[in-house]
Amino acid sequence: MPAGGRPTVRSRRLGTALRQYRQAAKLDQPQAADVIAASQARVSRLESGHVTARVIEVRLLLDAYGVKDPEVRSKLEDLAKHSKNRGWWLEHAAHLRPDYVDHIALEDDATYIREWQPVMVPGLLQTPAYAEAVIGGGPHCIEPERVTQLVKVREGRQAKIDEGGASYTAILWEAVVAQPLVAAGIHREQLAAILEIGKRKNVIVQVLPFSAGVLAGYSSAFSSFSFDEEPTVEAVAMDNLRGTSVLEGPEDLAAYANAYDLLRSAALAPDASAKLIRGILRSLKEDAS
Numbered sequence: 001m002p003a004g005g006r007p008t009v010r011s012r013r014l015g016t017a018l019r020q021y022r023q024a025a026k027l028d029q030p031q032a033a034d035v036i037a038a039s040q041a042r043v044s045r046l047e048s049g050h051v052t053a054r055v056i057e058v059r060l061l062l063d064a065y066g067v068k069d070p071e072v073r074s075k076l077e078d079l080a081k082h083s084k085n086r087g088w089w090l091e092h093a094a095h096l097r098p099d100y101v102d103h104i105a106l107e108d109d110a111t112y113i114r115e116w117q118p119v120m121v122p123g124l125l126q127t128p129a130y131a132e133a134v135i136g137g138g139p140h141c142i143e144p145e146r147v148t149q150l151v152k153v154r155e156g157r158q159a160k161i162d163e164g165g166a167s168y169t170a171i172l173w174e175a176v177v178a179q180p181l182v183a184a185g186i187h188r189e190q191l192a193a194i195l196e197i198g199k200r201k202n203v204i205v206q207v208l209p210f211s212a213g214v215l216a217g218y219s220s221a222f223s224s225f226s227f228d229e230e231p232t233v234e235a236v237a238m239d240n241l242r243g244t245s246v247l248e249g250p251e252d253l254a255a256y257a258n259a260y261d262l263l264r265s266a267a268l269a270p271d272a273s274a275k276l277i278r279g280i281l282r283s284l285k286e287d288a289s
Contacts, residue, residue, distance in 0.1 A: 012049030112226035206267035
């Protein structure tokens, strides 16, 4: 069973896939239960992610559903094998909301990560000083010790990008780089870090200019994730005051994939974005001198 009796991201992804393949095969849950010699209740819990399917169950169900693609089968078997694995972030579990753990797990599994951020620098790009400032200065009145732990978690999340473990694209509204939310020195350091990170082969940073107009208000901040070789959006996460919401429904995924395409098309190209950030950084340094 997933830790704490609640679905994990991996068990939920596995369950969703098994349900979709069952429905495509036009079988009901009692028929699926017969395949694995289990109760309908177990199939229901497998498909909701509250129970993790064993590898043999995955194989039997995929056989019954007529799923022969070896890549699909391997992917789902891997989810069954690793759904209970302890991630690096669980050593900080006492300081993390369960929904934030879900977000981190999505990042850890992803092959493609795309973010839109109209307010602040995304966590995967934040310097420790910037992260400390925005976490400690937020509306939740977090005690200093927990701020320190959350900054460490943010640095841990960045290892995925630092090591080239995923392709990462971030689109920032121009206000994020032009209007400091933190102390001027921290903001300058942050802009320099964005320029440096943007040089990596697996990272693309684009700026949506003020001239894009109302498109900047088209959507609040969100992150989308893909888990295969192709960048098909398979999950979307959105942060809000109450936590992180994860969307996995086909219509939701299509809507956010379209939103990201619109934002990316309107954003400056990576080279032009870097030039804009360099210009802003240069002006900030001149103002400070």
